[in-house]
Amino acid sequence: MTAPSASAPPRAPAAARRRGLETLRRYSVLLILLGIVLFFALSAPGFLRPSNLLNVGLQTSIIAIVAIGMTFVILTGGIDLSVGSVMALSGALAAGLATRQGLPAAAAIAVALLVGAAVGAANGLMVVRGGIPPFVATLATLSIARGLTLVYTEGKPIAGLPPLFLWLGNGRVLGIPVPLLLMALAGIAAWVVLRQTRFGLHVYATGGNEETARLAGVSPRAVKLAVYVLSGVTAAVGGVLLTGRLASAQPNAATGWELDAIAAPVLGGVSLFGGVGGVGGTVIGALIIGVLSNGLNLMRVSSYYQLIIKGAVFVLAVMLDLATQRRR
Numbered sequence: 001m002t003a004p005s006a007s008a009p010p011r012a013p014a015a016a017r018r019r020g021l022e023t024l025r026r027y028s029v030l031l032i033l034l035g036i037v038l039f040f041a042l043s044a045p046g047f048l049r050p051s052n053l054l055n056v057g058l059q060t061s062i063i064a065i066v067a068i069g070m071t072f073v074i075l076t077g078g079i080d081l082s083v084g085s086v087m088a089l090s091g092a093l094a095a096g097l098a099t100r101q102g103l104p105a106a107a108a109i110a111v112a113l114l115v116g117a118a119v120g121a122a123n124g125l126m127v128v129r130g131g132i133p134p135f136v137a138t139l140a141t142l143s144i145a146r147g148l149t150l151v152y153t154e155g156k157p158i159a160g161l162p163p164l165f166l167w168l169g170n171g172r173v174l175g176i177p178v179p180l181l182l183m184a185l186a187g188i189a190a191w192v193v194l195r196q197t198r199f200g201l202h203v204y205a206t207g208g209n210e211e212t213a214r215l216a217g218v219s220p221r222a223v224k225l226a227v228y229v230l231s232g233v234t235a236a237v238g239g240v241l242l243t244g245r246l247a248s249a250q251p252n253a254a255t256g257w258e259l260d261a262i263a264a265p266v267l268g269g270v271s272l273f274g275g276v277g278g279v280g281g282t283v284i285g286a287l288i289i290g291v292l293s294n295g296l297n298l299m300r301v302s303s304y305y306q307l308i309i310k311g312a313v314f315v316l317a318v319m320l321d322l323a324t325q326r327r328r
Contacts, residue, residue: 040295060290061179067264069234077274085145087239095249120232124225169244207274
């Protein structure tokens with residue numbers, strides 16, 4: 001019998017080490033969130049008050065809904081910079097149709113969601129039919145949608161909203177804020193679609209390797225068009241909720257929210273290269289952003305410095321994504 005080579009490394013410890021690293025990578029985002037919560041619990045007065053934690057949830061819920069739609073886009077290797085402007089346009093249209101044209105509130109909201117879907121479809125068509133890079137296509141839509149919002153509102157807030165808007169933005173069901181419930185429903189629905197349906201498999205396949213997906217019978221063009229429409233709809237939902245929460249439609253609402261909507265999935269482990277990540281990480285990423293904003297406010301950190309910190313966090317997340325991609 002041949003004796004085992006003395007130079008051969010033990011396989012069991014190596015396998016255990018790999019499993020440990022994989023587990024750490026999988027739960028690293030949650031550990032980061034817990035670390036940030038612990039830091040503010042010790043540093044920010046009143047951070048752990050139930051009322052403040054509920055406020056964090058409310059702040060997070062709207063951006064999380066928008067980020068869930070963005071997750072589908074990023075998973076296909078795309079990006080949608082127009083979500084903030086779509087939020088403003090949808091919220092303004094819904095408010096204007098209900099207050100100026102006298103349309104029932106539910107019908108006005110339905111029209112706003114259709115407009116969000118139409119903008120998303122326009123983005124998708126520019127990308128899959130026009131061959132325009134997603135960054136350029138959605139950057140153009142960002143400008144157009146914001147301009148349409150300013151034209152429609154004439155640069156003035158639209159107030160006097162019907163009760164349905166106010167309930168969506170600030171109402172509660174069994175003591176739980178409506179936006180939080182909608183975030184949970186959106187997260188569960190997105191998880192089911194991505195993990196349990198053929199469409200979800202096609203989304204991952206398109207982002208993982210578009211040519212291989214095409215050879216396997218997937219239509220990457222159809223998948224990309226669908227995810228941009230979904231992103232437009234979730235942005236419209238976020239716009240309606242934000243309008244209800246503010247009790248008015250502001251022409252400059254959601255300015256800069258596209259950064260948070262992109263940062264949340266990336267912080268949550270969704271690769272900008274596509275094909276990797278999930279909705280659970282996106283929600284945790286949105287919570288990281290919400291906790292950071294709330295904790296820094298409680299510590300009275302200037303909003304100017306908060307922008308710098310958010311940008312730095314986003315850069316670190318992208319660098320981590322690049323490093324992970326190279327290892328793969």
